[in-house]
Amino acid sequence: MTKINVETLKILVHSILEIREDEIGCETCFDQLDKFVELNLAGKAPEQALPLVQRHLEMCNGCCEEYEALLEALEAIEAEGH
Amino acid sequence: MITKSGQIPFSTRSNQDWLAALQEPASPEALTELREILLRGLRAGLSSRIDGDLDALTEDFAQDAILKVLASLDTFRGESRFTTWAQKIAIHVAFSELRRRRWKDVPLQTLIETAEGEEYTPALLTDPVAGPERQATRMDVMNIVEDLVQEELTERQREALLAILQANVPLGEVARQLNTNPNALYKLLHDARKRLQQRLEEKSGLKTQEVFALFEND
Numbered sequence: 001m002t003k004i005n006v007e008t009l010k011i012l013v014h015s016i017l018e019i020r021e022d023e024i025g026c027e028t029c030f031d032q033l034d035k036f037v038e039l040n041l042a043g044k045a046p047e048q049a050l051p052l053v054q055r056h057l058e059m060c061n062g063c064c065e066e067y068e069a070l071l072e073a074l075e076a077i078e079a080e081g082h
Numbered sequence: 083m084i085t086k087s088g089q090i091p092f093s094t095r096s097n098q099d100w101l102a103a104l105q106e107p108a109s110p111e112a113l114t115e116l117r118e119i120l121l122r123g124l125r126a127g128l129s130s131r132i133d134g135d136l137d138a139l140t141e142d143f144a145q146d147a148i149l150k151v152l153a154s155l156d157t158f159r160g161e162s163r164f165t166t167w168a169q170k171i172a173i174h175v176a177f178s179e180l181r182r183r184r185w186k187d188v189p190l191q192t193l194i195e196t197a198e199g200e201e202y203t204p205a206l207l208t209d210p211v212a213g214p215e216r217q218a219t220r221m222d223v224m225n226i227v228e229d230l231v232q233e234e235l236t237e238r239q240r241e242a243l244l245a246i247l248q249a250n251v252p253l254g255e256v257a258r259q260l261n262t263n264p265n266a267l268y269k270l271l272h273d274a275r276k277r278l279q280q281r282l283e284e285k286s287g288l289k290t291q292e293v294f295a296l297f298e299n300d
Contacts, residue, residue, distance in 0.1 A: 002191075002198075002232075002240070003195075004147045004198075004228050004244065004248065005197070005198055006224070006242060008197075008244065008247045008248040009227055009228060010224075010297070011247050012231070012243070012247055012278075013223065013224065013293070013297055014258065014297065015247070015275055016227070016275050016278045016279045016282060017293060017294045017297065019272070019275045019276055019279055023272060024268060025105060025264070025268040026157070026253065026254075026264035026268050027264070028219075028265075029264040030170070030174065032161075033168075033170050033227075034100045034161065034162035034163075034166045034167045034170045035161040035162050037162075037170070037297065038162045038163065038166055040233060045198030047163055050185065056263055057102055058263050059126055060160065060253055060268065061193060061246065061252055061253060062177075062181075062252035062253040062254045062255075062264065065252060066151040066173050066174055066177050068129065068177075069127035069128065069173050069177065070123075070127060070169060070170055070173045072124045072126050072127045073122075073124065073127035073169055073173060074123065074128075074166060075120065075126070075192065075207070076122065076123065076126030077122055077123055077126070077165075077169075078124075
């Protein structure tokens with residue numbers, strides 16, 4: 001039997017408690033990620049405009065990793081003034 | 083704005099300009115500009131995440147990304163700047179490939195077992211603010227969840243859940259190893275979490291809100 005360590009259990013309990021019916025999957029998140037990241041860059045509270053994307057990013061390590069890299073990429077390009 | 087030479091300066095290319103310039107046959111100038119933008123973004127987005135030859139890797143990724151962008155032009159909905167949308171695709175192409183290389187050939191079960199770490203450590207569960215009764219209830223909930231994972235989930239659900247939560251394997255890589263796609267895997271995990279939530283209420287006799295209160299300060 002696979003052992004589950006205590007940190008995993010804690011994360012799992014939170015993940016179970018925070019489940020919602022309107023969660024979106026990775027594809028829908030990806031579809032809206034360009035809009036979400038531009039709202040963030042413009043300082044326009046993307047978590048309010050696109051709360052389901054925000055929520056997916058909190059739940060999905062893969063999408064979150066890509067989002068953070070995309071943000072860094074765009075910030076670097078903006079800093080260079082294109 | 084189009085200059086006398088007929089070239090559209092990079093900074094003034096609108097989304098419509100990009101789409102027009104990249105329709106087949108794509109304008110070589112537009113392709114060169116796009117490649118430059120994607121390369122700069124990839125270098126910035128990946129520099130802290132890869133050890134190898136950054137320039138060589140980003141060249142490959144930019145090339146693959148351009149092909150994907152060209153093949154996906156009709157899915158661009160204009161909800162962001164075209165270059166943001168293209169950069170999103172480039173980052174996705176890069177991460178998909180990096181994950182494939184990093185996790186290649188290591189079975190999920192091995193990764194899960196490697197991450198088992200310490201034996202179950204009750205001390206870690208203690209919350210200095212919580213009274214003994216609350217701590218005991220937290221312990222009960224964790225024990226129940228552990229049992230439910232073993233008893234109530236399918237082998238596939240359990241493996242996917244633990245690979246992600248315990249071994250920190252990215253969801254996309256877990257999907258690849260399980261021969262599915264990320265979206266379907268997310269759905270599988272959603273169903274697993276829902277099953278656990280229902281059974282936790284039944285087995286603990288606590289409502290989800292009550293369990294939430296027990297763990298809200300973690």
